[in-house]
Amino acid sequence: MRYAQALTEALREEMRRDGSVVVFGEDVGKYGGVFQVTKGLADEFGANRVFDTPISENGIVGAAAGMAMHGLRPVVELMYIDFLPLALDSLVNCVAMFPVVYGGQVKMPLVVRTQGGAGGFAGPQHSKSLEAWAAHIPGLHTVMPATPADAKGLLKAAIRSDEPVLFIEHKLLYNKRGEVPEGEYLVPLGTANVVRAGTHVSVFATSRMVWESLTAADALARRGIDVEVVDVRSLRPLDSPTLVASARKTGRALVVSESWRAYGPTAEIAAVLSEGAFDMLKGPVKRLGGMSVPIPASPALEPLVIPNAAGIEAAIAAMMEVRAGSPGA
C-alpha cells in the first residue's frame, strides 16, 4: 500500500483502539488533510475527535500540550515542517520539558505529524528539512519513517507512547508503495534499521535519502562495491549501537540527509560514529547534505541543491578509491 495509506491505517486503528486519541490541525477534518492522510477519519470518529483548526501553528501545538496534560492523546498536524518555527515555543518550552520540570506530575502523550523535503518544486518556504531543530531538544522523540511499513509501525508506536513525538514524513514519499504488515504492527521508537547489508561501506541515510542510497547501492554493486544502507529512522534518541556497529563492520561511513550539513543530523551522526568506531575507520566520516542555500523553486535549480543517487554513488566511489601506498589499502 502507499505510505499515505499506511499512515491513515495507523491513525484509524489507534483511534478505534483508544477513545482518547484526537486528531486536529489545518484542513485535517472533512477535507482529509492536504496530503489526504486523515481522509475518512472525521466521518468515522466525528467532529469532536477529528477537527480543523484556524491557521495557528503555535496554538495547535500549545493546545495539544494542554490536552495531553488533561488526559487526551492528541495527534496534530503541522502541514509543512517549514511552519515548525511558528510552533517551537510550545514544543520546546512546554511539550519537551514539562514532564521533567513539573516533577513527573504530567505526561505529554502527543504526536506532532509533519512533512518536509524537496523535490516537489514547492519553493524555499515549503521544502525544508528542519529535523535538527527538534532532534536537538531532549524530551522529544524525532522520527523519520522512510517506508510505508515504518510509517504505520512508527506512527502506531508514537501514538501509544506517553512521550511526545515529532513525526516527520516526506512529501515525495506519500505515494511510495510497499508491503505493510496487517494489524498490530509496531516499530519501536529509538531504533535504526539496516535495510541493505554490505561489507565495504556503510551509508547512514534519513527519509527519502534511504531510497536514493539504495539506488546508489545497486549501481555500486555492478562496480564491485558492496554497500550497507542503514535507515537512521529515529534521530532522537539515536540508535547509536546499530549505527556504530555498522561503521565498525565496514570501516567506511557516509551520512546522507536532505537537511543542511552544518549543525544538522549528519553532524551529530558523524560525531557519534567517530566516537564509537574511530579505531576501525579507514578514513574520516563523510557527509552529504543540502547545499547551504534556500531551496530554489526553479526546476532547473532545485535538483542541484539536494543529494541524489548519482552524488551518493560518486561520494562512495571516491571513498573507496585506493591510492598506491596509502594506509588502509
Next chain:
Amino acid sequence: MLIVRELDTELVALTRAGSIRGPMHIGIGQEAVGIGATAALLPGDITTTTHRPHAEYVGLGLPLGPMVAEFMGRATGPCGGYAGHMLLADRTRGLLGATGIVGQSLLLAVGHGYAQKLARSGVTLCSTGDGAVNSGAFNEALNMIALWSLPVVVLVQNNQYGLTVRLDRHVRERRLSLRAVGYGIPGTSIDGNDVEVVHGSVRSAVERARQGGGPTLIEAVTYRKTGFSTSDIGGYTDEHESDGFADPLELAESRLRSLGTSDDMLGRVREEAVTAVASAVQFGLASPWPDGSVLRSAAERWDGPPA
C-alpha cells in the same frame, strides 16, 4: 491576601539573602486578583498562570512549606526543586500549570478547556497579564477558546506594565476588555483591587462556563507596586501614577471593620499569616537538596543507548 503579601515580602528578603537564587517576580498590590479568582473555583477545575503566580498558588491552597521549598530549589517542593518559582504545577489542586513564557499559559488553557468540554466537566481559569495580550499566543488562544466555546475564563491582570513599559506605551487601546468583542465573547473590565468584586465577577463567569455558556474575558485593573522582578533597577515610573489604585489589603480591612470585625481579630489573622509564612520559610531552609538522580535518568533516556 495577607499570606500572599507576607510571602512576597519574605521572598524578596530571601532572594537578597541568597536563600533563593534566580529572578523572583512578586505581586505586591495585585493580591486581590489571584485570591479572588481562585476562590471561585471548585475542586477539579484547572488553573494556568504566569511568571507572577503567587496569589494563584496561595489561593489554590498549595501548602506553603513545599511551595517555598520549591522556590529555594529544595527536594521537598512539588516539582522536586526543578522548576523555580515560575513553573510550579500541582495536579491535586488543578494547577497545570504555571509558565514563564508570556502568553504560553493561554494555549495550555485551550487544551484543558477542550478536554473539559468533551468530558462535560470542569472549568479553566486562565490567568494572564496585559503584557501577554500583544502576543501571538493570546490571539490564537482567544480565537480558539471563542470558536469552540470552551469553558475558559481568561483573566487579564492588567497591572499597567509589561516589564518596564507602561500600558499606554505598549497598546493603543487601553481598554483591554474590548478585545473580547473582536473574538465574539463577553468581556468586562473590573476593579482588580477589590477582592469581592473580583470574586463575584469570576464566579459568574465560571458558573456560566460550567453551565455550557462558554468563555469570558475579564480584565482586572490593578497596579504592580513593585518591580518586574528582583533585578529591576527602576527609574521608569512617574511619581503619583499609582495614586488612584487602592491597596487591596487596606480596602478589604476597612470593609471588614465596617462590617464589625474587631482590631483584635484583624491582628490575630495578620499574626497567623506571619506565622504561616515564617514556618514555611523554616521548612524550606531545613529541606534537603535534590540529588542528581533525576538528571541522570532523564539524560540517559534522550541520549539513547551507548554505542
